[in-house]
Amino acid sequence: MIRKTSEVLKTSEVCIDANPSGECMRIIRAAWAVFGFECRRQMAWSRMLFALGLALFPAAILWLINHEGGELRGQQAVPLALFALIPEIVCLLGLLLWITPIVQAEVEGKTWPYLVVRPAGKFPVLLGKYAAGVLWTMLVGWLALSMGLLVTTTTPLPEPRTTPGNGAAITGVPADAFPGDSAQTRRRTILSPEQAFHAWKIIACLVALSSLAYGSLFALLGVVFLRRGMIFAVAYTLLEFIVRWIPAMIKQMTVQYHLQGLLVHWMHWADKNPQLEAFFGAAAPGQHVLVLLGYAVFLLAVAGAILRRRELVAAAEAAP
Amino acid sequence: MIALDHVTKLYGPVIGVNDVTLSLPQGAYGLIGPNGSGKTTLLNLVTGQLWPTLGKVGVFDAGPCNNPSVLRRLGVCPEHDVLYPNVTGLEWVTYLMRLHGFGRREARSRAEATLGLVGMAHAMRRRMGGYSRGMRQRTKLAQALAHEPELLILDEPLNGLDPVGRHEITTLLVDWIRRGRGLLLASHMLHEVEAVTQSFLLICGGRLLASGSAEEVHTLLAEIPNEIRIRTNDAPGLARRLVDEQAVESVRFADGGETLVVSTRNPTTIYSRLPQWLEGTGIQVRELRSSDESLQGLFNALMRIHRGNV
Numbered sequence: 001m002i003r004k005t006s007e008v009l010k011t012s013e014v015c016i017d018a019n020p021s022g023e024c025m026r027i028i029r030a031a032w033a034v035f036g037f038e039c040r041r042q043m044a045w046s047r048m049l050f051a052l053g054l055a056l057f058p059a060a061i062l063w064l065i066n067h068e069g070g071e072l073r074g075q076q077a078v079p080l081a082l083f084a085l086i087p088e089i090v091c092l093l094g095l096l097l098w099i100t101p102i103v104q105a106e107v108e109g110k111t112w113p114y115l116v117v118r119p120a121g122k123f124p125v126l127l128g129k130y131a132a133g134v135l136w137t138m139l140v141g142w143l144a145l146s147m148g149l150l151v152t153t154t155t156p157l158p159e160p161r162t163t164p165g166n167g168a169a170i171t172g173v174p175a176d177a178f179p180g181d182s183a184q185t186r187r188r189t190i191l192s193p194e195q196a197f198h199a200w201k202i203i204a205c206l207v208a209l210s211s212l213a214y215g216s217l218f219a220l221l222g223v224v225f226l227r228r229g230m231i232f233a234v235a236y237t238l239l240e241f242i243v244r245w246i247p248a249m250i251k252q253m254t255v256q257y258h259l260q261g262l263l264v265h266w267m268h269w270a271d272k273n274p275q276l277e278a279f280f281g282a283a284a285p286g287q288h289v290l291v292l293l294g295y296a297v298f299l300l301a302v303a304g305a306i307l308r309r310r311e312l313v314a315a316a317e318a319a320p
Numbered sequence: 321m322i323a324l325d326h327v328t329k330l331y332g333p334v335i336g337v338n339d340v341t342l343s344l345p346q347g348a349y350g351l352i353g354p355n356g357s358g359k360t361t362l363l364n365l366v367t368g369q370l371w372p373t374l375g376k377v378g379v380f381d382a383g384p385c386n387n388p389s390v391l392r393r394l395g396v397c398p399e400h401d402v403l404y405p406n407v408t409g410l411e412w413v414t415y416l417m418r419l420h421g422f423g424r425r426e427a428r429s430r431a432e433a434t435l436g437l438v439g440m441a442h443a444m445r446r447r448m449g450g451y452s453r454g455m456r457q458r459t460k461l462a463q464a465l466a467h468e469p470e471l472l473i474l475d476e477p478l479n480g481l482d483p484v485g486r487h488e489i490t491t492l493l494v495d496w497i498r499r500g501r502g503l504l505l506a507s508h509m510l511h512e513v514e515a516v517t518q519s520f521l522l523i524c525g526g527r528l529l530a531s532g533s534a535e536e537v538h539t540l541l542a543e544i545p546n547e548i549r550i551r552t553n554d555a556p557g558l559a560r561r562l563v564d565e566q567a568v569e570s571v572r573f574a575d576g577g578e579t580l581v582v583s584t585r586n587p588t589t590i591y592s593r594l595p596q597w598l599e600g601t602g603i604q605v606r607e608l609r610s611s612d613e614s615l616q617g618l619f620n621a622l623m624r625i626h627r628g629n630v
Contacts, residue, residue, distance in 0.1 A: 030421070118419040
């Protein structure tokens, strides 16, 4: 049975005006609330299964390549394959599905009006959902990386077809470029545990940076192209895959360029192969990291500014 | 409390709200109009979700768009259902309270108290995917009330509620008004609004056609002929019987002669005296319904007056 409002809501004096906080703190607190709520929502079985499938996919590819007698023997090939499969595919797929529709899902679910009539406004909603999507993607990426490296450290090679010190025929990078590389370890498994751990640290960082940078890019596309954000995000990704190979300044605008530059630097491949430095530039790793983080902040700020000015009432109301 | 100055909202070539000017002091108001009349657009302008194409919207003497100081004082219950199927009602209301600026503990205690207030204490820890329409309505209302707003804006809050639920929520709203809080209640049902407040705003076609008390609206209604459709086994016989009655303005046949459409300014008389008129005639009434239940007749007439056709 319902009761009188005056009996229940006696705490009206405890108004939020009683605990004033700065604009920035208000946004952070609201974003934190959105982040927590979104993380709990992610814990649905369907999403967990999808994430698990996504995380297992690179390990399955690596296992299949090895099982079918593929040429995944040079230790440079493994990090390259993991880089191509995880920060470039798994992370992008995760971000496409979890970040691009962050606003569209609320608008189509008709839950948007409940969020934007709160004093916190729209930006904390964007920020909180972005953070949840990025964290979820990173976790999937790191799990995929761990599984992939587990395969490389446990799967025995069918037969040693490479000679000691010449295991890099695929990439053109000297085999001893990889720390801990030795003919003996390569005979037993694709990577030794030390090599795998070294690769894990580097690619895990790239997963985080890829998620942050592409996440903000996809969030922006999702805000600008509300209903077709995913299509534009896919189109942009394909375009970037082409542009990154163009030997001109424009390639430096892409996220891929900086991620690959970091991979080459952190794996010390450029030390052994000056051609790589010619392609990826001589920029310090810190510079690449700054650019990627700068992208994330800038694109998210632009998305927030656009969202602030957008009228996103339910489609049914706005449509003629 | 609310001031609209020549406000027009266009959705491309379609007019949502057309040159509305009004000033509402603190109090309770019912916004009445048929479906698609512009009620929700008007509410969205007041809550800052839409910007006016022309004119100016003021709520508590300030623009509501992206204005935390105004939004903090509003409690909004939109028309749409909430679709977070794997979240409990308590989690959802707590979440929205946290977005309102309350700390975790305060948000939760407010959510619990308000969900109890709207009769959801037994189901607040269940997932919303399993809620009935009425339970969703109550939960929606709870999130609008929980922060004790100065102005409550409700869009069709009684949709989906059973008669008991309607009575409970109506009582709650009446109590809310008694406490001196503001209310703007949009509905297409006159009697729903009438049970809560006596101040009406009539909107149709995006225009604010009339405003006033319940009595004034009923006077307007009395001047508009109502139509009653009667399906019977002997429509010509019934027509012969009814044309002599003073309460009947005109009759005509519909549905291939099976149905009689009776035009009257006094439908209550027709309803109460029809059994008496039919006694001993052998005429059987198979279906009887009013086609003017949703005030459409009134709004059509007001639109004609507005356009200068009457």
